[in-house]
């Protein structure tokens with residue numbers, strides 16, 4: 001495994017501040033900086049335009065459009081025959097021997113629209129389950145799919161790993177928040193537990209409260225969220241066989257109780273969501289790995305796109321970047337300028353002196369490696385963070401060591417480190 005790591009390009013990550021990229025690949029354009037805050041034109045615009053919106057939800061929806069998912073382009077018709085076919089097809093789904101349990105007759109009354117994404121509108125909902133359990137507004141949401149696709153076409157977008165596992169047991173892990181799929185007035189919707197909101201919403205709020213000066217969070221919160229995501233993604237990848245294809249802060253929901261913001265709550269939890277329709281998603285903007293952008297540029301058909309687990313890791317690196325800086329990746333760049341990003345270009349980063357922040361920058365560097373095999377897996381990320389004896393090593397060396405996986409070598413190295421640190 002050590003071999004794989006040695007093919008990697010090494011330190012490719014550029015830290016820049018206060019200047020736009022020249023568009024040259026970054027290899028020779030290191031700009032050291034000592035600044036420790038970041039700001040965003042998008043956040044500035046949110047601050048200046050708040051009064052033009054009648055509600056916080058409307059403001060958030062408008063400013064979330066820039067990071068809505070890109071979808072496959074199929075579209076259907078909303079005629080009476082499609083609606084009837086949908087109802088009939090729903091019965092077929094319910095009787096599926098392997099994952100029919102996912103589809104349920106749930107009595108739903110839609111309340112206010114609380115959010116929207118590229119694929120769906122999210123409504124607060126009153127819910128009554130078939131076993132008699134009843135909930136008022138505030139406990140569940142319905143994710144109502146946009147578009148007029150026949151249900152049969154939607155079904156092709158749902159990962160079987162989700163349908164099967166929610167049917168068997170959705171009491172734990174990242175599947176916990178999905179209660180099932182149901183028909184609401186001939187439209188299909190997912191019924192889900194209502195959470196505080198998404199991580200991007202919290203970042204935007206914190207940046208506005210900080211008067212558009214990052215970083216938005218204390219390092220403990222950053223680490224906690226990274227850990228929750230890595231845990232969920234390890235399960236999605238390794239237990240349920242689901243590649244997410246659209247990881248970004250707006251697809252991480254936060255669970256928090258009480259009046260304060262979630263990052264002030266020591267019991268906050270972050271959950272990876274929005275993989276329900278992942279098969280039909282082509283990811284979002286610059287959260288996508290270079291190998292995905294390359295396929296799009298080569299006009300590979302959406303259904304033939306090769307999305308690997310390593311592409312999810314790249315997107316995770318971009319979430320860490322959002323957490324650390326408050327900015328979205330390559331903010332302000334014209335997305336059509338794909339070519340800029342097939343090389344080693346990386347988003348602007350701000351270095352500061354705090355070693356715990358530098359450690360996260362190290363992790364981001366590894367996740368954003370151009371070569372997919374050089375990126376860590378989610379389970380490696382979790383394991384490596386537990387490798388206590390190697391605190392003094394940078395993340396890339398830890399990864400190499402972990403992959404080498406030789407206990408004897410580790411013991412040797414431990415001795416070497418002690419010697420170097422003057423302990424022997």
Ligand SMILES: Nc1ncnc2c1ncn2[C@@H]1O[C@H](COP(=O)(O)OP(=O)(O)O)[C@@H](O)[C@H]1O
Nearest residue numbers: 115116117118119120122193194195198250274
């Ligand atoms: N269970 C939930 N509780 C609270 N807000 C939610 C919930 N599910 C989704 N949202 C909000 O709705 C947005 C869009 O939902 P999402 O499932 O990501 O749809 P899309 O597939 O259209 O992106 C999320 O970014 C989040 O702000």
Ligand SMILES: [Mg+2]
Nearest residue numbers: 117250251274
């Ligand atoms: Mg989403």
